[in-house]
Amino acid sequence: MDASDFFVDSRDQLHLFLTADKTSSSGEGVVHLYMDEDGWQSVYWTGKRARACAYVDADIDNKGRIHLVCIGPDFKISGDLNSVFYTHSDDAGNSWAPAKRISLSKQNQASSPDLMIAPDGRIHLLWAKNLSGGFMPQTIFHTFSDDNGESWREPTNLKTDYQPITYDCVMDSTGNLHMVYATPIMPPEVIEKSTFYTHWNGSEWVEFEPIVHSGFFLNFSSELLKTNEGKLYMTARQYNADNWQEKEYNPKLEQAVYLTKQLYQ
Known part of the structure; x- marks a missing residue:
């Protein structure tokens, strides 16, 4: 969900995607690497708009179509920064459909996309986004497609209460989504709430709830882990911030604490 991603397809072929700088007039793009009997092969992809x-x-879906989301400026829009684009490939990444813009960012930059495909074929897409003209994420957006990426629902703002510095989302066996976000940027009176959880029940997102009460430990990242048995776990990485009472927003990172919380069975 950042500068790289990888997966294994139904033929046990490994695919790796990397953002990269190609030193030519085409600028940066995406390098798609895949492994076959001759070793690693690479294909450079760049969209005209993204x-x-x-x-x-x-x-990748159960028919072998690779679905790709990338975030970058729309070169047809003057001054645009990090909009959200989608494309797909039906030939293992050798050719790609023209990129479609899912969301226009302008000066409110998008980041950290997360694309997942449900058992019924619905494609879910999430990303973090700034709302005030900058880079730091201030909320998370969600959209989905029910026609294999041809059209997308109007993106929904999940309206996080606090800045989602990091977030993670996984899909369960029914196609529902589970998401956590972490933030160290908290008012002193609610610093004990540093990680929040929500889930998509098939039609809407439920209200966020705090699930890590960390006292004076700041949570800088949380990740969700799903076992083969369907259990969902969360890991959280936290740091001691003994000077938070002085409203030091860049606290000294003194002690790392790793927590594990089972969310459901």
């Missing part, structure tokens, strides 16, 4: 990709994420 050739300067800063973030990339990919998934």
Whole structure:
């Protein structure tokens, strides 16, 4: 969901996607590497409208179509920064459909895309986004497609209460989504709430709830892990911030604490 992603397809072929700088007039794009009997092969992809990709994420459906989302400026829009684009490939990444812009960012930059495909074929797409004219994410958006990426629902703003510095999302066996976000940027009176959880129940997102009460430990990242048995776990990486009472927003990172929380069975 950042500058690289990889997966294994139904033929046990490994695919790796990287954002890269190609030293030519085409600018930056996405390098698609895949492994066959001759070793690693590479294909360079760049869209005419989205050739300067800063973030990339990919998934493959049960028919072998590779779905790719990249975030970069729309070169048809003057001054645009890090909009969200989607494309797909039906030939293992050798050729790609023209990129479609899913969301226009302008000066409110998008970042950290996450693309997932449900058992019924629905394609879910999430990304973090700034709302005030900058880079730091201030909320998370969600959209989905029910026609194999041809059209997309109007993106929904999940309206996180606090800045989602990091977030992670996984899909369960029914196609529902589970998401956590972490933030160290908290008012002192609610610093104990540093990680928040929500889930998509098939039609809407439920209200966020705090699931890590960390006292004076700041949570800088949380990740979700799904076991083969369907259990969902969360890991959280936290740091001690003994000077938070003085409203030091760049606290000294003194002690790392790793937590694991089981969310459901």
